[in-house]
Amino acid sequence: NAGVTQTPKFRVLKTGQSMTLLCAQDMNHEYMYWYRQDPGMGLRLIHYSVGEGTTAKGEVPDGYNVSRLKKQNFLLGLESAAPSQTSVYFCASSYSSAAGTPYTIYFGEGSWLTVV
């Protein structure tokens, strides 16, 4: 059982380039998330999705776009990368909590992105 898989794991971009991070989960989870973590800091939510075809902004959405065309995949796009987007990116997923059941959120292993 792979759980939450992120690709690529490492990437170096030049300022202004674009790229897409892919997150895939095989647990049939409704909810998916993208977080970023800067050195010495906690995780901050970028965007999230509560179902296929729906997305919502988190704490730090500027400079990023997302898409959830398939239930198992959540894509994070950087249209014009900036050095401030150098960070570690974590994807996560969980079952729906709409009914109040406190399901666990599972995280991927991270994608290290450097923008020079």
Added chain:
Amino acid sequence: DAKTTQPPSMDCAEGRAANLPCNHSTISGNEYVYWYRQIHSQGPQYIIHGLKNNETNEMASLIITEDRKSSTLILPHATLRDTAVYYCIVKAGTASKLTFGTGTRLQVTL
């Protein structure tokens, strides 16, 4: 979601119990207390959660005070592999998001 307060760092000798405190004085009645940990920039790992009662699983115990304004995560026999940043998070059962603070950096030493 309610805010939490944790000490920035703690030390624990290997084999001893590690007791990690968390203050959540503004917690609401429908909010759960979750604990996650992050080992050296890996993805955060779920440890345990609770609402009112104390909880125990194979990893840890969670003690929640009767007024629910604070809690303690207990690792009964800490090992070097428990060295990590531990995050205490409060979240309503129906909420879709986890909000992370800066956590407690636990250093387990020989």
